[in-house]
Amino acid sequence: MKKRIVIALGGNALGNSLPEQMIAVKHTSKAIADLIEEGHEVVISHGNGPQVGMINEAMAEYGRSNKEHPTFTPLSVCVAMSQAYIGYDLQNALKEELIGRGIPKSVATVITQVRVDADDPKFLNPSKPIGHFMNEEELEYAKANGIQVMEDAGRGYRRVVASPMPKEIIEINTIRNLLESGEIVIACGGGGIPVTRIGNHLKGAAAVIDKDFASALLAKELNADYLIILTAVEKVAIDFRGPNEKWLDSINVEEAKQYMSEGHFAPGSMLPKVQAAVEFASSGENRTALITLLEKAKDGINGKTGTFIKKA
Numbered sequence: 275m276k277k278r279i280v281i282a283l284g285g286n287a288l289g290n291s292l293p294e295q296m297i298a299v300k301h302t303s304k305a306i307a308d309l310i311e312e313g314h315e316v317v318i319s320h321g322n323g324p325q326v327g328m329i330n331e332a333m334a335e336y337g338r339s340n341k342e343h344p345t346f347t348p349l350s351v352c353v354a355m356s357q358a359y360i361g362y363d364l365q366n367a368l369k370e371e372l373i374g375r376g377i378p379k380s381v382a383t384v385i386t387q388v389r390v391d392a393d394d395p396k397f398l399n400p401s402k403p404i405g406h407f408m409n410e411e412e413l414e415y416a417k418a419n420g421i422q423v424m425e426d427a428g429r430g431y432r433r434v435v436a437s438p439m440p441k442e443i444i445e446i447n448t449i450r451n452l453l454e455s456g457e458i459v460i461a462c463g464g465g466g467i468p469v470t471r472i473g474n475h476l477k478g479a480a481a482v483i484d485k486d487f488a489s490a491l492l493a494k495e496l497n498a499d500y501l502i503i504l505t506a507v508e509k510v511a512i513d514f515r516g517p518n519e520k521w522l523d524s525i526n527v528e529e530a531k532q533y534m535s536e537g538h539f540a541p542g543s544m545l546p547k548v549q550a551a552v553e554f555a556s557s558g559e560n561r562t563a564l565i566t567l568l569e570k571a572k573d574g575i576n577g578k579t580g581t582f583i584k585k586a
């Protein structure tokens with residue numbers, strides 16, 4: 275039966291560099307096309323951590339290179355650039371995959387702004403890793419120059435920026451209209467361009483919103499049946515990599531909350547996914563979140579694998 279699905283793509287769907295992304299999006303497009311081929315309505319969102327870090331570094335270098343008129347590129351503009359860059363690759367790869375399968379559908383990327391609260395306490399405590407993992411020299415430089423860094427889920431050090439919670443998707447009507455006229459939409463890329471509202475003006479904020487939280491809001495606003503978070507593991511585990519590791523097939527919101535309070539999910543990696551899944555699943559009847567491996571999207575939606583999070 276036809277379902278409305280919001281797909282959140284993780285880092286493995288895009289790679290870490292321009293050449294990696296060109297290859298990754300082809301692979302990713304196959305997984306998405308599998309769902310479209312089954313007749314589902316699909317909206318795609320994606321992360322941007324490596325890409326927005328790369329763009330931010332490049333723009334900082336550009337700013338420094340003009341000695342007379344040094345320019346500063348706000349982080350919100352870097353997020354906008356990352357949406358366009360990733361959307362461009364992804365929409366072309368997906369379109370090509372659909373043509374190859376004889377599916378005459380258009381794919382469009384919507385440059386999406388997401389409103390955040392200017393007084394969100396998360397502005398005071400940067401927690402979102404962006405850019406590449408630093409080597410020792412880069413780490414020393416960052417520490418000596420007041421650049422905030424953090425250990426990213428046991429994988430090494432990265433720069434961190436503020437990551438306020440998404441409150442409102444500014445272009446939601448456009449996204450809904452495109453979806454309802456049969457288009458495949460890429461939206462809320464990199465969590466959306468963070469903005470605060472000052473009267474009629476939307477002001478860019480120095481932050482990167484978590485794409486899992488933005489995707490949960492998008493799925494709620496679109497009244498989706500499924501939020502599918504595609505990442506690098508097939509299922510969510512409790513006691514992950516521990517002696518009593520147990521892979522979860524299906525949990526309800528209460529169980530998920532219990533596991534979160536027991537610290538089973540790493541902050542910055544699996545925790546925001548489970549939080550986003552809980553947020554969506556608890557927001558209405560018949561709203562199901564699924565966390566699984568990119569390549570298993572089709573098996574997941576058909577109930578064969580992944581971790582399902584349901585209200586009850």
Ligand SMILES: Nc1ncnc2c1ncn2[C@@H]1O[C@H](COP(=O)(O)OP(=O)(O)O)[C@@H](O)[C@H]1O
Nearest residue numbers: 284285505506507510511514538539540543544
């Ligand atoms: N309890 C857990 N169960 C499964 N994976 C976990 C768990 N805790 C941490 N992880 C790790 O989280 C990773 C997914 O987070 P991350 O790589 O940040 O996501 P993204 O796909 O959005 O880039 C998994 O590949 C896995 O290594």
Ligand SMILES: NC(=O)OP(=O)(O)O
Nearest residue numbers: 321322323464484485
């Ligand atoms: N914006 C965001 O959540 O990006 P990542 O998924 O790459 O961390």
